[in-house]
Amino acid sequence: MNTQKVDFIKSAANKKAFLRDGRHAVAFAGRSNVGKSSVINSLLNRKNYARVGATPGKTVQVNYFLVDGAYFIDLPGYGYAKVSKAEQESWGKLMESYLSSGSVSHIFMLIDIRHEPTAADKQMLEWIIYYGIPYTLIATKADKLSRSKRQQAANANAKLLGALPWALCYSAETGDGREELVARIGAIVNDSLSNAK
Numbered sequence: 001m002n003t004q005k006v007d008f009i010k011s012a013a014n015k016k017a018f019l020r021d022g023r024h025a026v027a028f029a030g031r032s033n034v035g036k037s038s039v040i041n042s043l044l045n046r047k048n049y050a051r052v053g054a055t056p057g058k059t060v061q062v063n064y065f066l067v068d069g070a071y072f073i074d075l076p077g078y079g080y081a082k083v084s085k086a087e088q089e090s091w092g093k094l095m096e097s098y099l100s101s102g103s104v105s106h107i108f109m110l111i112d113i114r115h116e117p118t119a120a121d122k123q124m125l126e127w128i129i130y131y132g133i134p135y136t137l138i139a140t141k142a143d144k145l146s147r148s149k150r151q152q153a154a155n156a157n158a159k160l161l162g163a164l165p166w167a168l169c170y171s172a173e174t175g176d177g178r179e180e181l182v183a184r185i186g187a188i189v190n191d192s193l194s195n196a197k
């Protein structure tokens, strides 16, 4: 996969705006501030292509990037304490309609390597499983832990989330995990990952 071939396509705020053109789509989900936009920027070798927020809750729509013929989707984050009830409800509606749209090939669910998953993370994983979407857990901000502690911490958090005890350690700061993730996305897009749609 050529991660230099990138176009920003659109931001979708409702079901009607989702793209269903048969291309593969890999989506990045997770708590606000967990590092979704940063992982996408790091995959694309760009500084601030997917917008990285100093303010959590910055990504509020479903953002489509076309990367060498497949969509990378930056999903809005959840769990930010300062959003209103109405905003939370509209996030939930948008997310459920996105997950049920049948247009997503694979979800990368991001969890912070340093923190135990929250109830909202568990809810997110339940939705992914309910809608039958293949997924991979990514433990973000791996640079915050020493190399010797990373994999164990990532796996422990995956287990606490209720998933199989493994997550791919990733650092958008150092690029650790990038090659592995690019290879995995390549396999999904080429239909050669065994559990990809």
Ligand code: GTP
Residues within 6 Å of the ligand: 030, 031, 032, 033, 034, 035, 036, 037, 038, 039, 051, 052, 053, 054, 055, 056, 057, 058, 059, 075, 076, 077, 078, 140, 141, 142, 143, 144, 170, 171, 172, 173, 174
């Ligand atoms: P929302 O759009 O609000 O849902 O957040 P997001 O998940 O897109 O997070 P974002 O990429 O904006 O990153 C949040 C903060 O974490 C920013 O200050 C980033 O610089 C920081 N961050 C992201 N990834 C890493 C990483 O790998 N290492 C370190 N040290 N910091 C990171």
Ligand code: MG
Residues within 6 Å of the ligand: 036, 037, 038, 051, 052, 053, 058, 059, 074
């Ligand atoms: Mg973001």
